[in-house]
Amino acid sequence: MNHQNNSKKIMTLQKKLVGAMLFMLMTLAAPGLVLAMPGMGGGAAPQQFEQETLQSFANASVQLQEIQRNYAARLEGVQEQEKAIELQQQANQxxxxxxxxxxxxxQTYNAIANQMNNSPELKATVMDMIEQARNN
Structure with missing residues (x-):
């Protein structure tokens, strides 16, 4: 019975770690998701970003989505907490x-992501750039 309780605890911990990892990955990889979180990106004066900076953001976003998919798949089979933490650190790095x-x-990446929440024009511009980056 103790073994069964330990197995349940491990599974619960694994689900929490996977959930936390996916949230962390999506925070960087999917600007739209991060921006939907309450209390994020509010109140600051809008910044102006150069087109080159926005293109870098779009390129990074596409790559981050791939990293997120890669690590999410790798985390699904992880049973040990230490391995999950190690994968989370690798993904973050x-x-x-x-x-x-x-x-x-x-900081600049996050500033753009946050400002996209407050500026439909910026969001449309960046989303177009992301779509173009995906197709290249």
């Missing part, structure tokens, strides 16, 4: 590196 390789820092 890979996502930060991807954003930086596109010439952005995480």
């Amino acid at each position: 890979e996502m930060v590196a991807t954003v930086e390789e596109e010439g952005l820092d995480v």
Whole structure:
């Protein structure tokens, strides 16, 4: 019976870790999802971003979505908490590196994502860029 309780605890922990990991991945990878979260991106004065910066954001977003899919699939079969944490750290490092390789820092990436929530025009522009980046 103790083994059964431990198995249930492990499964519950695994589900929580997978959920947390997916949330973290989606926060960077899917601007629309992050922006739907209450309390995010409110109140700050709008920034103006150069087209080149927005294109870098779009390119990074496409790559981050692929990273998210990759790590979500890898996390599904994980049973051990340590392995799940290790995968989460790897995903986080890979996502930060991807954003930086596109010439952005995480703060700028998040600022654009947050501003998209408040600016339908910016959101439309960036979503078009993301679609073009996916097709290239």
